[in-house]
Amino acid sequence: MKQTKSHRRDTVTVELSAVIAAASPAGPSVLTVRHSGGAPSGLPSGPLEADHRTLEAGLRSWVEEQTSQRLGHVEQLYTFGDRDRAAAGGLAARALSIGYLALVREARPADSAAASWQGWYRHFPWEDRRDGRPTAVDRLERRLVEWAAGAAGEAERRLRRDRLGATFGIGTDGWIEDRVLERYELLYEAGIVAEAARGAPAGARDPGAEGEPMVTDHRRILATAIGRLRGKIKYRPIVFELMPPAFTFLQLQRTVEGLAGVRLHKPNFRRLVAQQGLVEETGEVTPETGGRPARLLRFRPDVLRERPAPGLRLPRPRAAAPD
Amino acid sequence: MKQTKSHRRDTVTVELSAVIAAASPAGPSVLTVRHSGGAPSGLPSGPLEADHRTLEAGLRSWVEEQTSQRLGHVEQLYTFGDRDRAAAGGLAARALSIGYLALVREARPADSAAASWQGWYRHFPWEDRRDGRPTAVDRLERRLVEWAAGAAGEAERRLRRDRLGATFGIGTDGWIEDRVLERYELLYEAGIVAEAARGAPAGARDPGAEGEPMVTDHRRILATAIGRLRGKIKYRPIVFELMPPAFTFLQLQRTVEGLAGVRLHKPNFRRLVAQQGLVEETGEVTPETGGRPARLLRFRPDVLRERPAPGLRLPRPRAAAPD
DNA sequence: CCTGAAATACTCACATCGAGTATAAGGAGG
């Protein structure tokens, strides 16, 4: 072993940040805090302290202090620690950033003045394909294609084109909703996202940067959370962590559509949910919603004992028959 | 906000640890290092240092220093940081532990004296179901059932029974191979695993503890890695990171079986791999393996451009028809 | 009583997949 190096242990601060997600049939949202006037918003967060028994306990205490929000399901997402990409300052001590995802049932109106709920697609407009591909995305994709074409060397160009295909589905057919983080990272590399210009001189800021930015790396954490949630609804019944105690089929479908950012086929969604045994009827019906009254449902926790992976597989359109 | 608390920032050290996995048709293995004579083995690891640009770069440099092994695919697994469960010492400063999974193609014979390859089921005998349920598991399951029955209060007993069902499939039908970490954590809580007795006085050590232990929380990290790998082979073609450039269907199948710890139906496995377009023939055949010579295959990287989630769905036995 | 809107129910074709069986192609031993 080489023992010649300095082996200087890093002075590390650890920041715990939470993506607190709620969802309604209209769409998902995230709890944000704004520390000072003009600054971008951020996630509830705070440093790890000595009296935190576990990382999750530390996170919960910071969130309660900043937002008075009680958390239900909590899971760790990822630990970010690039030396150059942490603080806006630049050469500060390394800041590790541990991101968490928390799900809450009701988006209670955030009594703290600093905290507020935001639709999460304000920060990721390109991720919402519920009404087809937003036209604003055309501009974004054009810039991405330019970026790929502008690479030095054929090998690098090819690599970039492949990544555009795998993430945004450019050149291929498939939009894969889980790959939220990969898409955000691509935009960061391509300089299309405001956070990428943080280190650069103020004049170099890009006025056409896409989506509303957040402080430090919080948008990256949010991207991780969205991707994780989109992946996980397929094999675990966690949508129900976001639903009220009783709900209709359509409310459930709209919520899932909001999370996944795509539209689903109504009869098939019903069939899927019913066949999986994910829900049972409460016996009541809604004070209707415009048409025939809908039966109310509740989550059936026994499904966890019966099925190995009870989730909501999102349909993938069948490939057109070859000619 | 309450500002009364001491808000003492924690002094944190960060350890980077790598599960370096290789696999052959005989079974998967992991690269371990042994620091001192009688101590249990551990994973290659070292503290995060100031000159590490990224966490992954730091990990790679430690691994190369300790094992002279070049890493291919690397991914972050999880960050552990329970205050009480880190060092054997007890009240030391908090040690964050960031676990990584790395895949390597050949298990080169570990030229460093301290490093050696270990079959990973030495540490997790209960995870290998390739030849049915090992008989040693009966004992383990008996102890788990006792543990569940010994809980205080009916509610807690019920909770424990449910967990036994969801992890080990006791009382239900399903063994879900991904849930490696959940199973290990359950054994830890039940005190069936040697690491659980670390804090306890030496006399309380359990001679019947299951599986070969590792230093600090390294077996927990290994459990995370196995679980992640088992989950991921289903939707990403990462087995091929472990295969040699050319291989036969059966070699591929045996490797997957080793990772997943289950046996697969041969014709169906062939069909799956072929239909997905995961491989192409090299045109050559093996200097046989006992019977008819087999065609050699190679991974077909184009599949990444074509299929959204090219993996190897492991079959789940069809439920017996109701009588 | 008609209309619109949503809820609910049903159909159909096709792909997938678990399970089993049959045939081909080598080597070893007589």
Added chain:
DNA sequence: CCTCCTTATACTCGATGTGAGTATTTCAGG
């Protein structure tokens, strides 16, 4: 050269899953 063993490879069958479309019910409001 024939037999037998072993593995590779090919094919079949039936059940289930699922994408897509259509039909029917049930409410509100005019």
